[in-house]
Amino acid sequence: MTTVGSSMRRSGRVSRRRPADSGRGAALVGQLFLGLLAALALAPVAWAVVSAFKPANQIVADPLGLDPSTLGLDNFRAMFQDVPMARGFANTAVVLVTKGALTLFFAPLAAYGFAKYDFRGRSLLFGTVLVTLMLPTVVLIIPLLLQMKELGWVNTYPALILPGAIDAFAVFWMRQVIAAIPDELLAAARVDGCSEFGIFWRIVLPCIRPAIAGLAVLTVMNIYNDFVWPVVVANSDRMSTLQVVLANLAQNITGNRIGADYATVTGELLAAASVALVPLLVAFVALQRHFVNGILAGSVKG
Structure with missing residues (x-):
């Protein structure tokens, strides 16, 4: 047994x-x-x-080949001489910091009003915000450009920063996250004498910190990669953002720059794209954990 x-x-x-x-x-x-x-x-x-890092002629002659002995920085040296990368990075940094700050502050603030305040026309107003998500960017370019012209903001930082600073998707996402905060927590803060903005600043923002971190990653990526609006409203070299600078370099392939052959410009274009990739890659790797947590923060309500 x-x-x-x-x-x-x-x-x-x-x-x-x-x-x-x-x-x-x-x-x-x-x-x-x-x-x-x-x-x-x-x-x-x-x-x-x-x-x-490959010689320009080798990129065109043998795109998939690799000879480590021929690798060098010639494309990068020529690119920094021919392309105003520093100006593009500076303009992009100004737009990124200012527009990103506006998005990360006002989008949760508007979402807090939609999520926790009961006022007449709230559903209609929030539905109007959601409807704007269905409008393609191309449809809005001409009206926005005419507005910028009337305000005298063409080729200025306000034209690059203010349109689209309060994104409808950001308001929608933050509303879903803030709606999950218990109303009793906010009511207790009011009983203790906290002001309405104090409730938002001291209670709501700390509770939605993971979602804000995820929104920050998306905001940085969208602003950094934005091309259509900057190329329309800031067509001067002085106000060109990084993506516009890269696009102008790409135009050299078609022969806009006299004396530059296809191989040379291709090497410089790849070098410029590699340099432009570094900040975004570093930011995403550093914030990827917060990005995942932010996505999950808005996935469950309760």
């Missing part, structure tokens, strides 16, 4: 281990699949960065 019982216990232990082993196997397969997708997504970026 002892032998039979011990064998049954052993068989039970074996049977209980099988689901765990199959779960680990499924997790491993999933990780391998995700790793393959990540490799496919990063392959073009890796090729562009590596090719930026």
